[in-house]
Amino acid sequence: METESLWGKVKQSLRDGAATAAEKAEHYGKLSRARLDMARTRHAIHDAFTELGGQVYSLLEQDVDAVIGQDDGIKDQVQTIKDLEAQLQDQEEEFTALQDNNTTDASENDSE
Numbered sequence: 001m002e003t004e005s006l007w008g009k010v011k012q013s014l015r016d017g018a019a020t021a022a023e024k025a026e027h028y029g030k031l032s033r034a035r036l037d038m039a040r041t042r043h044a045i046h047d048a049f050t051e052l053g054g055q056v057y058s059l060l061e062q063d064v065d066a067v068i069g070q071d072d073g074i075k076d077q078v079q080t081i082k083d084l085e086a087q088l089q090d091q092e093e094e095f096t097a098l099q100d101n102n103t104t105d106a107s108e109n110d111s112e
Contacts, residue, residue, distance in 0.1 A: 057081060 060078050 057078065
């Protein structure tokens with residue numbers, strides 16, 4: 001008889017453990033969904049700020065005399081962006097030249 005009661009206790013313990021595990025899994029699933037929703041919202045906010053910055057930049061580039069363009073901080077930021085764009089163009093040209101050089105070198109090596 002003691003075996004039956006021991007087996008009954010083991011079965012009940014397993015059921016309780018499974019129920020607790022299921023509750024915790026559901027809880028952690030909800031937490032994960034909430035974190036994912038917050039991350040999506042943060043990403044959307046970041047995208048909105050990026051879009052706003054792009055719009056302001058475009059407007060300033062079209063009309064440097066716009067009221068917003070009178071702010072020294074904005075003028076500096078616009079100049080920084082223009083400088084970075086020029087730097088990127090130079091880097092792209094150097095990269096293209098390196099690719100062309102590599103292609104030329106490879107074809108010369110193929111000829112030998």
